[in-house]
Amino acid sequence: MDKKDVLSSLAALSQETRLDIFRLLVQAGPEGRSAGAIADALGVAPATLSFHLSNLTHAGLIVQRRASRSLIYTADFDRMNALLGFLAENCCGRPTSVPTCEPVCAPSSAASCGK
Amino acid sequence: MDKKDVLSSLAALSQETRLDIFRLLVQAGPEGRSAGAIADALGVAPATLSFHLSNLTHAGLIVQRRASRSLIYTADFDRMNALLGFLAENCCGRPTSVPTCEPVCAPSSAASCGK
DNA sequence: ATGATATTTCGACATTACTGGAAATAACAA
DNA sequence: TTGTTATTTCCAGTAATGTCGAAATATCAT
Numbered sequence: 592m593d594k595k596d597v598l599s600s601l602a603a604l605s606q607e608t609r610l611d612i613f614r615l616l617v618q619a620g621p622e623g624r625s626a627g628a629i630a631d632a633l634g635v636a637p638a639t640l641s642f643h644l645s646n647l648t649h650a651g652l653i654v655q656r657r658a659s660r661s662l663i664y665t666a667d668f669d670r671m672n673a674l675l676g677f678l679a680e681n682c683c684g685r686p687t688s689v690p691t692c693e694p695v696c697a698p699s700s701a702a703s704c705g706k
Numbered sequence: 707m708d709k710k711d712v713l714s715s716l717a718a719l720s721q722e723t724r725l726d727i728f729r730l731l732v733q734a735g736p737e738g739r740s741a742g743a744i745a746d747a748l749g750v751a752p753a754t755l756s757f758h759l760s761n762l763t764h765a766g767l768i769v770q771r772r773a774s775r776s777l778i779y780t781a782d783f784d785r786m787n788a789l790l791g792f793l794a795e796n797c798c799g800r801p802t803s804v805p806t807c808e809p810v811c812a813p814s815s816a817a818s819c820g821k
Numbered sequence: 822a823t824g825a826t827a828t829t830t831c832g833a834c835a836t837t838a839c840t841g842g843a844a845a846t847a848a849c850a851a
Numbered sequence: 852t853t854g855t856t857a858t859t860t861c862c863a864g865t866a867a868t869g870t871c872g873a874a875a876t877a878t879c880a881t
Contacts, residue, residue, distance in 0.1 A: 601720035660827045660878050775848050775857045
């Protein structure tokens with residue numbers, strides 16, 4: 592993950608509506624949510640939502656798949672892990688990688704490692 | 707750390723010059739760097755640098771102290787840890803806090819915990 | 822084909838952010 | 852004091868971002 596990716600990911604998450612969208616999709620897990628469901632949940636105009644979904648997609652933080660008429664969006668946990676990794680390593684004075692118990696981000700039941 | 711703080715921290719770090727400044731200050735550790743030193747290191751016009759330093763300060767990510775004629779800026783590691791904590795908990799599907807070995811962010815020699 | 826539903830793209834506007842020169846402020850030295 | 856250095860504030864211009872109505876696209880059902 593290079594600096595450009597980091598910047599676009601941070602920019603994506605630094606906008607309130609997009610942060611809300613992303614958190615909603617994290618909660619939703621691998622199942623995801625349709626654009627319409629997101630719009631309903633957050634009370635955003637369709638065109639505005641689409642603008643933000645596009646931004647998050649280009650930032651690599653979410654992924655789109657089609658299910659009949661609906662477009663379903665899901666959070667990309669790998670990407671979020673990569674972002675957290677970058678921040679921990681490059682913005683925290685850690686010489687190498689952080690001794691976490693494997694990925695910080697996971698859809699739901701992340702085994703609580705070691706201790 | 708509430709959502710507003712998170713948003714302003716993310717916004718601060720999502721700008722290239724500011725990310726560079728912050729990384730420089732993380733490297734510099736508790737000693738910090740003067741505004742002039744930062745300007746020299748990054749090749750930014752004084753007024754522009756001041757604008758970004760102000761932004762980072764308001765976001766709570768850096769802290770200012772005066773040393774004679776110079777203003778010395780240092781990274782606020784606690785704040786960065788809080789940000790990472792929020793992202794891990796709220797944007798990663800973790801139910802509670804992440805089982806890291808205590809703070810992710812530390813100035814320099816962070817003991818490599820447990821294993 | 823026609824119509825209904827789901828979502829995006831287009832276009833225009835309003836707002837906010839970034840940049841840097843010039844003037845102002847702060848601290849020190851002679 | 853007067854001058855010098857370090858930094859900020861002010862200002863104006865330019866660029867980027869966010870918003871949303873209206874039109875376009877895609878999918879499915881009849």
